[in-house]
Amino acid sequence: MLKAAITGIVAILFAMQFKNSKSEYAVYISFAAGIILIFMVISRFMIIKNSLEELQQYIDINPDYIVIMIKIAGISYISDITSTMCEDAGFRTIASQIEMIGRMSILTISIPVLLALFETITGM
Numbered sequence: 001m002l003k004a005a006i007t008g009i010v011a012i013l014f015a016m017q018f019k020n021s022k023s024e025y026a027v028y029i030s031f032a033a034g035i036i037l038i039f040m041v042i043s044r045f046m047i048i049k050n051s052l053e054e055l056q057q058y059i060d061i062n063p064d065y066i067v068i069m070i071k072i073a074g075i076s077y078i079s080d081i082t083s084t085m086c087e088d089a090g091f092r093t094i095a096s097q098i099e100m101i102g103r104m105s106i107l108t109i110s111i112p113v114l115l116a117l118f119e120t121i122t123g124m
Contacts, residue, residue, distance in 0.1 A: 008033060027089050030088050034085050052066045065113055075109070076102065079098055079101070080099075082095075083096070083098040
């Protein structure tokens with residue numbers, strides 16, 4: 001977390017230097033910092049994935065559901081980061097469309113989990 005915070009602060013300080021004179025450089029710095037932070041998030045996803053696989057050994061969970069959970073988390077982070085970057089660049093409409101597509105993608109991916117939940121409820 002400390003690396004991410006320092007990366008963000010350094011990027012903000014650099015971007016502030018260029019914001020008034022060369023605003024396009026501030027946007028590029030923001031995008032570069034966002035990409036670096038995405039790679040930090042991906043490394044955390046691998047830790048979470050390994051923990052979920054270890055948990056799966058103790059509890060009888062369909063491995064497909066774990067994959068779905070990881071995909072949902074990934075989609076939510078990617079759509080949030082990209083929509084924020086678009087808003088920072090001044091493209092609010094594109095940002096809202098990315099958020100909507102992210103929500104629809106999560107809904108689409110989660111359908112098998114919802115169906116399994118309804119089957120369990122009706123089986124009781």
